[in-house]
Structure formats: C-alpha cells, structure tokens
C-alpha cells in the first residue's frame with residue numbers, strides 16, 4: 764500500500780503512526796506549578812536523543828476535544844523543569860492512574876499511591892518507586908502545530924533504583940530492569956524476550972556471503 768499519510772485526518776494519522784512505531788518506552792513525567800502543585804502524567808511519544816549533554820524528547824499533545832494544553836505542557840513551559848521516570852512492570856498500574864484526566868490541583872502521583880521525594884536539582888519532585896528518574900531542564904519547546912508541542916530537555920541528574928546499576932559495565936542491567944512498552948491504545952508489552960545479535964566486520968560478512 765502507498766499511503767498519502769498527510770492527506771488523512773489527524774486522528775487517522777495518529778492511529779497509523781502510534782500503531783507502527785512500537786513498542787514505545789513510557790516517560791512518566793512530573794512537573795510543578797506554583798498555582799496547582801505537583802503534576803504527573805505518562806507520555807509514550809518519547810525517547811532519548813543523545814548524550815553530552817543527555818537529551819530527552821517528548822511529544823506533548825493538547826487535550827483532545829477541548830484543545831486546551833495539558834498541565835504537563837503548561838508547567839514545563841512556565842518553569843522549564845521536569846522529571847522523566849521510566850515505567851517498569853511494577854510501576855505500570857500507578858502509571859495508568861496518572862493518565863486519568865484529574866483536575867489540575869490533584870496530585871496524580873499521590874492519588875496513584877506513589878511517593879514524591881525532593882529532586883537533587885530541579886523543583887519538581889521525583890517518584891521514589893520509579894526504577895529510573897531523569898531530572899531535566901527544558902532546551903526547547905517547538906510548536907509543530909497548535910495541538911502538538913515537541914519538547915527537548917537536558918538531563919541534569921539521574922537516579923537509579925538500588926540494584927539496577929552495574930558499576931563495572933556502567934549500564935542498567937537488562938536482566939534486572941523490566942520496562943514496559945506501549946503498543947497501541949490500551950495494549951502494552953513487556954521487554955523480557957531478549958535476543959542477541961553482533962554486527963559482523965565487513966570482511967567477515969563478505970567472506971560469509973561468498
């Protein structure tokens with residue numbers, strides 16, 4: 764099929780894109796507002812974009828129907844600070860509660876039974892139960908259209924749950940870390956079916972192909 768994707772209504776473009784680019788990691792994002800306090804919500808239009816400095820990217824949509832900006836967007840725009848938490852199997856149910864469209868003055872993390880603790884550098888607090896938290900400062904918020912703000916943030920601090928960080932290899936141990944991924948809509952996947960592949964040297968590959 765040859766799809767003229769930009770000719771489709773936005774909702775259909777969304778369905779095609781979000782069911783194709785899968786699984787997506789989930790960022791559970793905490794922000795802070797002087798007026799309404801702490802806010803937490805999940806975002807799967809999300810990924811890491813590089814290091815030195817470490818950069819995170821998030822696709823913030825507006826509230827479907829009303830067209831109003833989400834609290835996360837409003838707070839990041841106003842304060843320039845946020846905390847990205849990765850969501851693992853243990854955090855999945857609480858993440859789902861945080862996605863509820865609560866009134867702005869209700870703290871989703873508390874409603875979901877999570878514990879907010881002070882961050883090291885930024886004002887928004889971090890979730891103690893999360894396997895990994897990245898304290899971030901906004902680099903840019905790009906308004907792609909009035910409904911979609913792509914946000915880039917620089918990581919200024921990282922927190923890792925005890926036992927996940929391998930100090931020798933300097934990485935998060937994939938045997939102990941079990942993030943979930945978003946498929947489409949209400950479908951999620953685990954990340955337990957690992958397999959290994961090594962990229963061969965060109966000469967080795969050429970010999971094999973002969």
Ligand SMILES: Cc1cc2nc3c(=O)[nH]c(=O)nc-3n(C[C@H](O)[C@H](O)[C@H](O)COP(=O)(O)O)c2cc1C
Nearest residue numbers: 804805806807808822823824833834835862863864
């Ligand atoms: C797993 C999951 C992923 C989501 N990803 C996004 C996303 O990438 N962008 C977005 O705008 N909303 C996303 N949402 C919806 C928001 O989490 C939801 O609108 C939330 O209520 C926004 O809260 P806020 O107004 O407090 O920021 C997602 C929801 C779930 C459950």
